[in-house]
Amino acid sequence: MRVRRVLSRRAAVRCVLSLRNDGNRDAARRLHQGLVMKPRTDIVIVHSPVGGGHKAAALATAEAARARGLSVDVLDLFELAPAFVGQSYLTAHLTGQRAVPNLYGSAYFAANHREGLGVFEPLRRGLDHVAFGALAARVTELAPRAVIATHHLPLVVLGRARRKGVLAAPVVGVVTDYTAHACWAERGVDAFAVACERAARELEEHGVPRARIARTGIPVKRAFETVADVRDPARGAPLRVLVTSGGHGVGPMRAIVRSFACLEDMELTVVCGNAPALVRRVQRDADRLGVRARVLGFERDMATRVAEAHVVVGKAGGLTVSEAMTAGRPMVIVGAVPGNEKINEEMVVRAGAGYAALPQHVGPVVAWMQRASAVARMGKRARALVLARAAERVVDLALERAGEAAWSSRAA
Numbered sequence: 001m002r003v004r005r006v007l008s009r010r011a012a013v014r015c016v017l018s019l020r021n022d023g024n025r026d027a028a029r030r031l032h033q034g035l036v037m038k039p040r041t042d043i044v045i046v047h048s049p050v051g052g053g054h055k056a057a058a059l060a061t062a063e064a065a066r067a068r069g070l071s072v073d074v075l076d077l078f079e080l081a082p083a084f085v086g087q088s089y090l091t092a093h094l095t096g097q098r099a100v101p102n103l104y105g106s107a108y109f110a111a112n113h114r115e116g117l118g119v120f121e122p123l124r125r126g127l128d129h130v131a132f133g134a135l136a137a138r139v140t141e142l143a144p145r146a147v148i149a150t151h152h153l154p155l156v157v158l159g160r161a162r163r164k165g166v167l168a169a170p171v172v173g174v175v176t177d178y179t180a181h182a183c184w185a186e187r188g189v190d191a192f193a194v195a196c197e198r199a200a201r202e203l204e205e206h207g208v209p210r211a212r213i214a215r216t217g218i219p220v221k222r223a224f225e226t227v228a229d230v231r232d233p234a235r236g237a238p239l240r241v242l243v244t245s246g247g248h249g250v251g252p253m254r255a256i257v258r259s260f261a262c263l264e265d266m267e268l269t270v271v272c273g274n275a276p277a278l279v280r281r282v283q284r285d286a287d288r289l290g291v292r293a294r295v296l297g298f299e300r301d302m303a304t305r306v307a308e309a310h311v312v313v314g315k316a317g318g319l320t321v322s323e324a325m326t327a328g329r330p331m332v333i334v335g336a337v338p339g340n341e342k343i344n345e346e347m348v349v350r351a352g353a354g355y356a357a358l359p360q361h362v363g364p365v366v367a368w369m370q371r372a373s374a375v376a377r378m379g380k381r382a383r384a385l386v387l388a389r390a391a392e393r394v395v396d397l398a399l400e401r402a403g404e405a406a407w408s409s410r411a412a
Contacts, residue, residue, distance in 0.1 A: 042070040043398060044144040044169075046135065046158070048077040048151040052273075053319030057150040057176050060219040064391035067222075073142055077154050080134040101337045108339035112182050113206070136161040139169070146398035150174045150219075152183045159188030170401035174394055175199050176218055177318040179343040182206045190401045193394045195322070195386070196347070214397050217390025218322040223303035225388060227327040230310055230379035232370075238267040238292075239370045242309035242329075244302075244320060245273045252335055252359040253282050256313060259363035261289040265370070266363070268293040269305055303327070310375050311366055316345040325386045330354050330369070330378035332362050353382035 043065050047058035055076075062072045135157045139147055147169050149155050161167035170190035180199040184192065185206035192208060193216040194200050200213045233239050241260075245253055253272060260266055268286070270293055272278045279297050286293035299305055302323065306312060312324040316336040321344050324331050331354035336345040348354040357365045369375055387393070 041073045041142050041144045042146070043395070044073045044075060044139050044142050044147045046075045046077055046139070046147065046149045046151070046154040048153050050151060050153075051317060053176055053317045054151040056221075056319045056323075057174055057219045058148075060221045060391045061148055061150070061174070061394050063221055064219070064389075065395045068395070070395070073144070075135070075138065077132060077135060077151065080138055081132050106338070108181065132157045136166060140167055144169045146402040147171045148174060148394065148398050150176055152181070152186070155184065155186040155189055159186040162188035162190065170398070172394065172398045172401060174216075174219065175203075177340040177344055178321070178347045179340055180206070181340065191397055193397055195318070195390075198343075198347075214393075215387070216393035216397060217387030218318055219391035219394050220319065220323050220326050221303060222391070224306065224323050224326040227303065227307040227329075229328050229383070230330075230375055232373045232376045233265075233310060236265070238265045239311065239366065239375070240267045240269070240309045241366055242305050242312045242314075243268055243270040244312065244314035245271060245275070245278075253278060254285050255359035256334060256362045257282055257286050257291055257293060258289060259360050260291045260293075260366075261363070263363050263367050266292065266366070269308065270295045271299045271302075271305065272297055274298050311369065313362055313366070316341040316348070318344055321348060322386055322390075325353060325382045326388070326390075328379040328383035330375060330382055332357050332365055334359050334362060348382075348385070351381055351385045353378055353385055 043062075045058045045062050045065075047054045049055060058074055062074050065072045132153065135154055139158065140161070147158060147167070149158060149171065152173070155171065155173050158167065158171045162171055171188070172191045172193060173184055173186070173189050174193045175184055175195065178195050178199060180192075180194060180202040185203055185208050189208075190212065192203055192213050194203065194213060195218045196215065200210070200215060203213050204210055243253065243256055253270060257268065257270060260268060268291060270282055270286075272282060272295065274297065276297060279295050283293070283295040285291075286295065306323060306327045306329055309329060311332060312320075312329045313332045313334060314320050314324075316333045318340070321331065321333075325348070331348055333345045333348060333354055333356045336342045336356065345356050349356055355365050355369075369378070
């Protein structure tokens with residue numbers, strides 16, 4: 001489709017030249033104005049593959065926009081950067097979370113203010129512009145009505161492009177946790193979509209005017225909203241547990257599965273992400289211990305897997321939490337990394353929509369939920385914790401800012 005769009009545009013340019021040559025200057029002028037003024041796409045959505053959640057939020061927003069008949073281009077930031085840049089960033093991020101989570105958390109909080117990097121901040125910005133500068137050129141080429149970013153990295157480049165007048169379309173940053181780190185508060189961003197009042201307040205503390213902050217919720221696909229309310233399993237019926245790891249196979253999956261040994265009336269679906277070796281190891285563990293488990297790799301239809309489950313077990317990434325809460329499924333959270341994940345975990349636990357547990361304690365915690373018939377009431381609390389139709393709200397915000405930008409341009 002993209003090739004056809006480019007070819008048709010080139011054909012239109014040739015048509016303009018032909019009309020001019022034939023003396024039809026008025027027709028040529030009208031066609032040229034249409035080429036210049038009409039956006040090639042309605043909305044550009046940018047994400048980065050630092051964890052699967054940022055991409056999931058981007059795809060959910062794209063789904064909501066396309067449902068309205070809007071044209072959408074979804075861009076992966078790292079595909080527009082030198083290969084070594086994306087790989088180095090991703091490796092550093094995942095290594096920090098897995099190997100030294102406490103150090104990762106300390107760095108998170110140390111940098112959680114606009115001067116967090118001190119004298120190194122100009123250097124960081126310069127490197128980001130060099131590494132990701134192609135993004136601004138690509139977005140400008142697409143000439144959208146609005147730009148949405150579901151990760152903070154694109155905002156460095158996009159915010160600068162807005163400040164310099166290079167990018168005409170407004171930029172909306174979608175904060176994908178229940179807290180807002182200072183790295184999100186980039187100058188030049190027209191609006192921020194947040195999940196909760198805490199995140200809005202934190203952005204204000206980082207210098208973002210309140211008028212630029214909207215509480216939309218975190219975008220998830222529509223399928224999670226249509227999941228039926230969870231019920232406690234009937235006496236003698238199995239409790240179905242979904243164990244998730246994220247797209248990169250992160251988390252103590254084997255220890256979690258082993259915690260269900262000797263527990264009756266439990267059925268597990270274990271999603272291991274892009275980690276084939278982990279799938280094999282987890283399945284061997286389950287078979288050896290007599291745990292009833294279906295072990296999967298990367299799963300594209302997480303909404304169906306969540307709908308099948310009574311309880312979701314996983315990390316406290318913003319999208320994992322949002323998808324489970326939107327579907328009305330209580331969580332048992334394992335291995336939350338200090339920083340944004342711990343804050344997400346705290347929100348769920350305080351609301352009575354889930355528990356935090358060590359990997360070896362997950363099975364007993366879920367068994368207690370079953371004995372106490374706590375699943376249904378916790379599921380109701382989960383669903384009440386998040387805003388419905390968050391993806392549509394984000395699209396509304398982007399289009400609203402696009403309308404304001406168009407008005408300002410005409411007034412100027």
